Structures are given as structure tokens and as C-alpha cells.
Amino acid sequence: MESHDAVVIGSGPAGAVAARALLDAGAKVLMLDVGRTLEPERAAAAARLAAREPEQWAPGEAAALAGEARTDAKRPKLVFGSDYAYAGPREARVVQDGTNVLVSHARGGLSTVWGAALAPNPAAEFDGWPFGREALEPHYDAVAALVGATTQARPSDRARRLLSRHKESAAALAGRGFTSEPARLALDLERCRNVGLCLTGCPYGAVWSSERLLDSLKSRPGFAYEAGVRVRRLKDGAVEAEGRSFRAPKVYLAAGALASARIAAESLGLYDKPLPMLYQPYFLAPFLATGGGGDPEAERLHTLAQVFLGLSDPAVSKRRVHLQLYTYSAHIRTAVDDALGPLGRLVPGARRALLSRLCAVQGYLHSEEGGTLWMTLRAAADGGPAEVRLTAPPAGKRKAAVQRVLRALLAARRELGGVVLSPLARHGLPGDGSHVGGTFPMAARPVGPQTDALGRLAGLPGVHLVDGACLPSIPATTFTFTVMANARRIAAESVR
Amino acid sequence: MKPVVAVTGAGGLVGGEVVRALERSGLEPRALGRTRFRLGEPVGEAALAGATALIHCAWDFSAVGRDDVMRVNADGSAALFKAARRAGVAQLVFVSSVSADPACASDYGDAKRAAEAACAAEGGLSVRPGLVWRFPPAGLFGALEKLAGALPVLPVFDGGRQPFFTVHAEDLADALVRALDWKAASFSEPPALAHPEPLEFRDLLKRLAARRGRTLATVSVPGGLAYAGLRALEAVGLTPPFRSDSLKGLLRTPGRIDAGPALRGGASFRPFLGERDRENGIIAP
CATH class of the missing domain: 3.50.50.60 (FAD/NAD(P)-binding domain)
Structure with missing residues (x-):
């Protein structure tokens, strides 16, 4: 042997x-x-x-x-x-x-x-x-x-707009405890064809x-x-x-x-x-970007996280909160089509406006906030x-912590260039997010x-x-x- | 010279067990039973002089009425922590209770929580044990065990589905000795010391009865009605065997506890009437 x-x-x-x-x-x-x-x-x-x-x-x-x-x-x-x-x-x-x-x-x-x-x-x-x-x-x-590791993946049109908005309001964002940067990804740019299939x-x-x-x-x-x-x-x-x-x-x-x-x-x-x-308390929430944009269905893009947001505010958590912004993907298209139903075909303009604006924010909190x-x-x-x-463990602690993060996101809507739709947030169970x-x-x-x-x-x-x-x-x-x-x-x- | 650890309530169930656990781990316990220290009374200098740590297990259950409970137990504990700091005791560990959870809303829980705050103010660590059990039975557990063995039909309140968290006296004592090495600052709230599996009150009593070879019938009594009855008895100056405040604590228990911080700190909790007890003949095989 x-x-x-x-x-x-x-x-x-x-x-x-x-x-x-x-x-x-x-x-x-x-x-x-x-x-x-x-x-x-x-x-x-x-x-x-x-x-x-x-x-x-x-x-x-x-x-x-x-x-x-x-x-x-x-x-x-x-x-x-x-x-x-x-x-x-x-x-x-x-x-x-x-x-x-x-x-x-x-x-x-x-x-x-x-x-x-x-x-x-x-x-x-x-x-x-x-x-x-x-x-x-x-x-x-x-x-x-x-x-x-790369930060050079081609950002989506929406991500470009968001990142430039964050750059303009960097000082105000920092005042609220936020940082923003292009996502750093384990993505092979030689192989990537920007076909939007990262998540599937x-x-x-x-x-x-x-x-x-x-x-x-x-x-x-x-x-x-x-x-x-x-x-x-x-x-x-x-x-x-x-x-x-x-x-x-x-x-x-x-x-x-x-x-x-x-x-x-x-x-x-x-x-x-x-x-x-x-475990890290985890949530997934829709984020509606403000301002116009192109048609994401016609765009060549990757669908991993586009933007990393950090939040360090002792009133929210003693620990740094890590947030990832995802822009258009097949998952977002499915969510929009499920929400609009047959209406989507009747008002294609509204559907496209929604597809271009709807993002998802994935939030991770320090294990200390979870029990x-x-x-x-x-x-x-x-x-x-x-x-x-x-x-x-008891759920109260993690839920309260996630609510504080959602409130902080909402309060920074101008600087972030979009509104987090807190009532639609999905609070993860302990273990969600793996x-x-x-x-x-x-x-x-x-x-x-x-x-x-x-x-x-x-x-x-x-x-x-x-x-x-x-x-x-x-x-x-x-x-x-x-x-x-x-x-x-x-x-x-x-x-x- | 071995470090000296002062233990209040050393004549009680938990305190006595802590004294033995300290001996096992090579520390020198200084047993402060009721002859050397009573809550609500001035603390004698000799009780704390030279001690490096204090584990405060004492609690006066004879106090009745919110004011009395607060004065004797909460204020008494606060005075003890201050005296300990004055005497140069470096580490303070306070034995609170899972009932200190604000959801419980009993005088007992409120007094425990007030004492926790006093302990924190002196840089000490509070811990929250569940219902302490062991054989031979003693303390509150002893009273429950006796009831389960004696009454033909046992009244339980609102269906008896209230979750209980249990901790074996030895596991608790070992955890309290370990807690001497824990840093208060690393806990966002006092760590729970109990097996995190909830056990329904009804189930707990039935298991105790089964251990004595009995099948226990329980009858559900509306909690609100029983509470009103006990309050009425107390109002006319009678002392019922079960106090209205204890009932309040029983009816509102936290549904889940977080035992994780203690487990990560090296504590270990055996299940209630678990395998080892079967091996030791405490329960029938």
C-alpha cells in the first residue's frame, strides 16, 4: 500500500x-x-x-x-x-x-x-x-x-452608475459609516465572456x-x-x-x-x-436604484456581486457589516416577471425600467450579532x-441587528443612489449564506x-x-x- | 500559595458544589455560608480579605414582596460587589438565572437583573444558570421532585408546556470555575449556563415521576386564575407553598437560550436524566 x-x-x-x-x-x-x-x-x-x-x-x-x-x-x-x-x-x-x-x-x-x-x-x-x-x-x-483575484471585472451599466454615484458622495457616505468599492472577485477574466450566467x-x-x-x-x-x-x-x-x-x-x-x-x-x-x-446573520433585500439606465437584457455582463459596501457604525453593530450589491441577473428577471405577471407584456417599458433599476443587496453580519x-x-x-x-438560538438578536442595517441603508439612500426595500427583505435562518x-x-x-x-x-x-x-x-x-x-x-x- | 476564591451561599446547592469543584481544580475555596455572610447585611472584612476571586451564589428566597426582594437581594449583592472590589478581589462572578431574561418579568428575575447590572458596574461577569438538578435532589429541583413523587395528580399551568432549561449541579459548578477565566467584555450579555434543549415543565415532572416508578397524571390549571388565587392568599397574609412570583416566573420563561458562549468557553452540559444517569442507576435502565 x-x-x-x-x-x-x-x-x-x-x-x-x-x-x-x-x-x-x-x-x-x-x-x-x-x-x-x-x-x-x-x-x-x-x-x-x-x-x-x-x-x-x-x-x-x-x-x-x-x-x-x-x-x-x-x-x-x-x-x-x-x-x-x-x-x-x-x-x-x-x-x-x-x-x-x-x-x-x-x-x-x-x-x-x-x-x-x-x-x-x-x-x-x-x-x-x-x-x-x-x-x-x-x-x-x-x-x-x-x-x-480581480477588481477589473467589467461592471454592469447599473453598477457603473452606482459606483460613480458613490464616488461623488464618498464624503457623505463615509459620514454615515459606509465604504463602497468595486467587487473583488475570484473571476478568470480570460475565460469570462460576460454572458450573465455566473449564478446558474x-x-x-x-x-x-x-x-x-x-x-x-x-x-x-x-x-x-x-x-x-x-x-x-x-x-x-x-x-x-x-x-x-x-x-x-x-x-x-x-x-x-x-x-x-x-x-x-x-x-x-x-x-x-x-x-x-x-453563523453570520444574513439577509437578502431588493434595492431599487434611482435614475435611468440601459436595457440590461441586451447587455453583456457578469452576474456576481458588482459592488462591495462596508458599514462601520457602532450604533448599528460593534462590528463591520459586509454588503454586496448585485445588479441585473436571471434571478432578478424572474423576480420582476413573477411580480408583474401578465402585466409585464402589456407595459414593456415599465418592465424594462424595473429590470434596469432593481438590484439585490446581500448582507452579512458578524457572528457576534447572531448568537x-x-x-x-x-x-x-x-x-x-x-x-x-x-x-x-433565540432570533431576536439577529433580527434586531439586521433591522438596524436595513435602517442605515435606507437612511443613506441618497448617497447610495437607491432605496432598500426593507419590508421585502428576506431574513436568513441561522446557516443561510453558508x-x-x-x-x-x-x-x-x-x-x-x-x-x-x-x-x-x-x-x-x-x-x-x-x-x-x-x-x-x-x-x-x-x-x-x-x-x-x-x-x-x-x-x-x-x-x- | 493557591489562589483563594470566596464563595457565598456555600451552604446551598450551587455554592456547595462550587466549593468542591474549586478543590478539584486546585484552587482554595473560602466557603462563606450564612454564618459568615448574609445578603442584605454588612460584609465582614475578613470574609473577602486576600481573596483573588468571588463567586456569588447566595440568594435569599425568604424575602417576599418586590421591595423586600430588591432590597435584600439586589442591593445586598451590589453592596457585596463593592466590598469585594474594596478588598482587592480581582474577579467577580455572579450566579444570576435564565429568569433574568426581561421576558420573564418576575420580581426574582428583575432582582437578578439588577444585581447583574451592579456586578457589571464593578467589572464583574454574570452568568445565567437554568434549573439546577442533581441526585439526591435539593433546592427548587428537590421541591419539584418531591411533588412529582407525592401528589396523585399534579397541577400544571396553562397546559404545562413552558420550556425549562436544566443544568446539572456538577456541570454548573465546573462552568463557574471556568468562568473565572472568562472576560466579561467578551460577552454581549450574561452567558446562559444550561443544556440548551428546552424541556417542557410537564415533561420534566413526568420524567421525575417515572424515575420513581410512577405514572403522573397532570391537570392543567389556567395560569392567570392560579396567579390571582396566590396573590389573594398573600394579600391576607398567608404564605402559600408556591409563591405568586415564582408562578409568574414559571409562566413566562424564555423559549430559547444561547448556551453557545459558555460551550465555547469550555463548559459542558449533560442532558436532563441522560445516559450517564442510567449507567449510574439514577434512572431505571
């Missing part, structure tokens, strides 16, 4: 980045993954699109593959019409009580449905962490280079997912990838999966915040004990992974369920938690970027 220096569990952003760092350090790496992939017929249809320039696509060909652009909390984004990225509750063995923590068994994990937004945590938000921003800085830089699956693969990194690792000597493996626990130095077992001196847990926490907790025998989990949800493990009778029960973790938080002097600065638990020698499960807090800025930078830091330092 081939021997490995390290086993990495999971192929999401944390696992792929950790594996890459380990390989760079000369380690032999085995990655274990459930590794579900897109249905072959959909993959083939996407490949047919990718082989041609958009001008050569048949009318409606891409739209037919994308399917209906509607948001659904259980499956917030589909990839080429498929929900393969999300494991169902039975399959994931998760029971949710007022929560919506998603689990992925996909190759690439939830990065297959990622918004590709990249913003590092501000230095002030590292309090309570066993290290500061400076310790992550080189890793943020390396990850940014790895995923091709990019045929050209321009939106970064860790599948792309995984593909590049496969050609490296010292890397092995095994799909179809669902890890249950770590026992006596071995990784136990259904009917199989793997061994390596070091194990890196990167199965996703919930799955990694479950594996660690089951390895420690923490059944029937409440374990904490942090803690908790999970308990129940051992499975069939010898498989334990069942996890998730329960939401930014969760912190069950085994890193601490300078770990006690109880805390991990050390390299994500290690006292009861599990040689095991590092490298994904969201080890974060001491979840600041509002883009979660995945920090998870990747931290995974790289732990992997690199653990083999030094």
Missing part, C-alpha cells in the same frame, strides 16, 4: 488549498472525498456551450441548461439546473430546528456554488483570535493569486471553484485523490470510513464546517452533548456517521473544545481542523477567503 504523509478530508476550498500547501512543502498527500459530480448529461451540455463562443450558441440553449432562476433556501443556487452540490437532509444526516446549515458532498464542496467574493477580515476583527491579521496576510496574498453555472468555468485547483493538483506527483469515501471518525490514528480505513501521520479535516465538526466530535465521543456553532446555534450528535445505529441535530463554523475555535491557551492556533484538539493528536470549524469568530467579510487563507496557514506551518 502506498504511504502518505498527510490525509486531507474534503475537496472544498479549505481542503484544496491545504493540499496544495502540503504538496508545495514536499508532502505526499491523499485526499479523501465523497466527491459527487455534476450529472454527465448536464456536464456534456455545458461542455458543448464551452466549446463555442456565445455568438455561436443556439437561441435559448444556455437558458434551457440553466433552468429556472429562482432562489430556494434549501438549494440557493443550482449549477446548470442541478442541485448536486447540496446533500439532502437524510443523506447528510442532519435534522434542522430553525436552522439551515447546508452540507455538500460535491467535488469542490460548496465552492461549486460560490459567489467568488474576496475581502480579507479587517485587522480589528481578529480580537479573540490567537493571531492577528499579519499572520494571515501572506496567506491572503497567496490565495488571492491562486484564485485570480458558467460554461467557461470562469468563476473559481476548488474543483479547478483540484484538477491542477491531480497532475502533481505525490498527490492522490480518492472519491466515494465518506469519513465517519478518526480512531487510534486511523481515518475510518464506511468499511475502509486510511492511515497517515497527519490528518487535515476540511469536510466543511458542519461535517468536520461532526467527525471531530464523533472521534472524541461527544454524543448527546450540545456543541456550539457560529450561537448548537448541535448534538446521536450515534447512528447502522455504524455510519452520527446524526446531527441543529437548533437555532458561513458557519467555530465549533472547535482556535485559542492561544485552548480549554475544553477549543483548538490550538494550528486547529489541533487535545484529544486528537496529529489532526488539524482547517476549515470553518476552527474559526474563533466569523467576521462579516467574505468567509471563504479567510477560511482558505487560514487553511493554507495551518497546512504550511504544520509541516515546517
Whole structure:
């Protein structure tokens, strides 16, 4: 049997980045993954699109593959019409009580449905962490280079108007605690054809997912990838999966915040004990821009976040709030057409005016504003992974915090160049937005369920938690970027 | 020399358990039972001199009426925190209650909340335990256990579906010792110390009865009516076995608590009458 220096569990952003760092350090790496992939017929249809320039696509060909652009909390984004990225509750063995923590068994994990937004945590938000921003800085830089971070994606017509409005009123915006900047995205501009399919699956693969990194690792000597493996626990130095077992001196847990926490907790025998989990309070609200604009249906654009807004106002939150403005996309078109019904065809001018103005603002708040949800493990009778029960904390705190943010947005409507439609805001459940973790938080002097600065638990020698499960807090800025930078830091330092 | 931790209410259920937990973790407890400290009375200098920390568990349940409860317990606790600071005690931990949630609106909860504010003013940390249980039963839990074992039919209020949050006395004591290392500033509100799974009042009583091999029938009594009855008894100077204020606290409990901050701080909570109790023979297998 081939021997490995390290086993990495999971192929999401944390696992792929950790594996890459380990390989760079000369380690032999085995990655274990459930590794579900897109249905072959959909993959083939996407490949047919990718082989041609958009001008050569048949009318409606891409739209037919994308399917209906509607948001659904259980499956917030589909990839080429498929929900393969999300494991169902039975399959994931998760029971949710007022929560919506998603689990992925996909190759690439939830990065297959990622918004590709990249913003590092501000230095002030590292309090309570066993290290500061400076310790992550080189890793943020390396990850940014790895995923091709750019602020040069072509903004939509509406985004250009909004950004110029924000520039004009920069001083007034700053007075209200807001910052505005073009979105920084993990978007490959060489591949991007601005066909507006970012949220439903990019045929050209321009939106970064860790599948792309995984593909590049496969050609490296010292890397092995095994799909179809669902890890249950770590026992006596071995990784136990259904009917199989793997061994390596070091194990890196990167199965996703919930799955990694479950594996660690089951390895420690923490059944029937409440374990904490942090989440970012999240909301999605319509935002109606003021002023005219072109016809977005005729425009070539990308449909990821266009503008990053930051809000630092102690009266709203002690922590920075991160907001992302999305302009026209198929989802917005569906929302407008659903709202207008047959009227839309009767008054095409009004429909177009609405399509050009309607944006969406996605808001993320620091985990401190949300309270803690908790999970308990129940051992499975069939010898498989334990069942996890998730329960939401009291809702009052997060709802009040979101309301304060919505009020601040409304108060800044002139400077922001649009009105947030607060009554139509969708308040996320704990877990919505998929930014969760912190069950085994890193601490300078770990006690109880805390991990050390390299994500290690006292009861599990040689095991590092490298994904969201080890974060001491979840600041509002883009979660995945920090998870990747931290995974790289732990992997690199653990083999030094 | 071991750091000295003063513990008020050391003769009580929680205080006694805290004294043992401190010993287990290599600290030196200074037990302040009622002979050495009484809430609402001046604090003797010797009680606090040389202590590095104070865990304030004492509460006077004999006080009746809002003014009395406030004066003895809230003002008494405030005076204790001030005296502790004067004596150079660095860390203050106050044992409040999940009933201090403003939603509860009982005199008990209000007094606990007032004492929390006094503790915060002195830079101390308050924590909110749920219903404390252990075997052999003691305290309020002991009274409930006795009722569940004795009465043929147990009255519950408004259907008895009020959620209760329970904490085993040992888990609570361990958490309180851990709390000595927690920083008050890192909590936006006093952390709850209880298993976060709510247990309906009715269910709690039934489980207690089942442990004694009984099947308990409960009869629902309208809470408002019972409250009015108890108030009437108190108004004519009688002391009913169950105070109107306790009933008020019982009828309005928070539906969910956030145990996360305590769990993240290393606390651990076992479920009410859980597996371990089965193993230990506390409940029938």
C-alpha cells in the first residue's frame, strides 16, 4: 500500500488549498472525498456551450441548461439546473430546528456554488483570535493569486452608475459609516465572456471553484485523490470510513464546517452533548436604484456581486457589516416577471425600467450579532456517521441587528443612489449564506473544545481542523477567503 | 500559595458544589455560608480579605414582596460587589438565572437583573444558570421532585408546556470555575449556563415521576386564575407553598437560550436524566 504523509478530508476550498500547501512543502498527500459530480448529461451540455463562443450558441440553449432562476433556501443556487452540490437532509444526516446549515458532498464542496467574493477580515476583527491579521496576510496574498483575484471585472451599466454615484458622495457616505468599492472577485477574466450566467453555472468555468485547483493538483506527483469515501471518525490514528480505513501521520479535516465538526466530535465521543456553532446573520433585500439606465437584457455582463459596501457604525453593530450589491441577473428577471405577471407584456417599458433599476443587496453580519446555534450528535445505529441535530438560538438578536442595517441603508439612500426595500427583505435562518463554523475555535491557551492556533484538539493528536470549524469568530467579510487563507496557514506551518 | 476564591451561599446547592469543584481544580475555596455572610447585611472584612476571586451564589428566597426582594437581594449583592472590589478581589462572578431574561418579568428575575447590572458596574461577569438538578435532589429541583413523587395528580399551568432549561449541579459548578477565566467584555450579555434543549415543565415532572416508578397524571390549571388565587392568599397574609412570583416566573420563561458562549468557553452540559444517569442507576435502565 502506498504511504502518505498527510490525509486531507474534503475537496472544498479549505481542503484544496491545504493540499496544495502540503504538496508545495514536499508532502505526499491523499485526499479523501465523497466527491459527487455534476450529472454527465448536464456536464456534456455545458461542455458543448464551452466549446463555442456565445455568438455561436443556439437561441435559448444556455437558458434551457440553466433552468429556472429562482432562489430556494434549501438549494440557493443550482449549477446548470442541478442541485448536486447540496446533500439532502437524510443523506447528510442532519435534522434542522430553525436552522439551515447546508452540507455538500460535491467535488469542490460548496465552492461549486460560490459567489467568488474576496475581502480579507479587517485587522480589528481578529480580537479573540490567537493571531492577528499579519499572520494571515501572506496567506491572503497567496490565495488571492491562486484564485485570480480581480477588481477589473467589467461592471454592469447599473453598477457603473452606482459606483460613480458613490464616488461623488464618498464624503457623505463615509459620514454615515459606509465604504463602497468595486467587487473583488475570484473571476478568470480570460475565460469570462460576460454572458450573465455566473449564478446558474458558467460554461467557461470562469468563476473559481476548488474543483479547478483540484484538477491542477491531480497532475502533481505525490498527490492522490480518492472519491466515494465518506469519513465517519478518526480512531487510534486511523481515518475510518464506511468499511475502509486510511492511515497517515497527519490528518487535515476540511469536510466543511458542519461535517468536520461532526467527525471531530464523533472521534472524541461527544454524543448527546450540545456543541456550539457560529453563523453570520444574513439577509437578502431588493434595492431599487434611482435614475435611468440601459436595457440590461441586451447587455453583456457578469452576474456576481458588482459592488462591495462596508458599514462601520457602532450604533448599528460593534462590528463591520459586509454588503454586496448585485445588479441585473436571471434571478432578478424572474423576480420582476413573477411580480408583474401578465402585466409585464402589456407595459414593456415599465418592465424594462424595473429590470434596469432593481438590484439585490446581500448582507452579512458578524457572528457576534447572531448568537450561537448548537448541535448534538446521536450515534447512528447502522455504524455510519452520527446524526446531527441543529437548533437555532433565540432570533431576536439577529433580527434586531439586521433591522438596524436595513435602517442605515435606507437612511443613506441618497448617497447610495437607491432605496432598500426593507419590508421585502428576506431574513436568513441561522446557516443561510453558508458561513458557519467555530465549533472547535482556535485559542492561544485552548480549554475544553477549543483548538490550538494550528486547529489541533487535545484529544486528537496529529489532526488539524482547517476549515470553518476552527474559526474563533466569523467576521462579516467574505468567509471563504479567510477560511482558505487560514487553511493554507495551518497546512504550511504544520509541516515546517 | 493557591489562589483563594470566596464563595457565598456555600451552604446551598450551587455554592456547595462550587466549593468542591474549586478543590478539584486546585484552587482554595473560602466557603462563606450564612454564618459568615448574609445578603442584605454588612460584609465582614475578613470574609473577602486576600481573596483573588468571588463567586456569588447566595440568594435569599425568604424575602417576599418586590421591595423586600430588591432590597435584600439586589442591593445586598451590589453592596457585596463593592466590598469585594474594596478588598482587592480581582474577579467577580455572579450566579444570576435564565429568569433574568426581561421576558420573564418576575420580581426574582428583575432582582437578578439588577444585581447583574451592579456586578457589571464593578467589572464583574454574570452568568445565567437554568434549573439546577442533581441526585439526591435539593433546592427548587428537590421541591419539584418531591411533588412529582407525592401528589396523585399534579397541577400544571396553562397546559404545562413552558420550556425549562436544566443544568446539572456538577456541570454548573465546573462552568463557574471556568468562568473565572472568562472576560466579561467578551460577552454581549450574561452567558446562559444550561443544556440548551428546552424541556417542557410537564415533561420534566413526568420524567421525575417515572424515575420513581410512577405514572403522573397532570391537570392543567389556567395560569392567570392560579396567579390571582396566590396573590389573594398573600394579600391576607398567608404564605402559600408556591409563591405568586415564582408562578409568574414559571409562566413566562424564555423559549430559547444561547448556551453557545459558555460551550465555547469550555463548559459542558449533560442532558436532563441522560445516559450517564442510567449507567449510574439514577434512572431505571
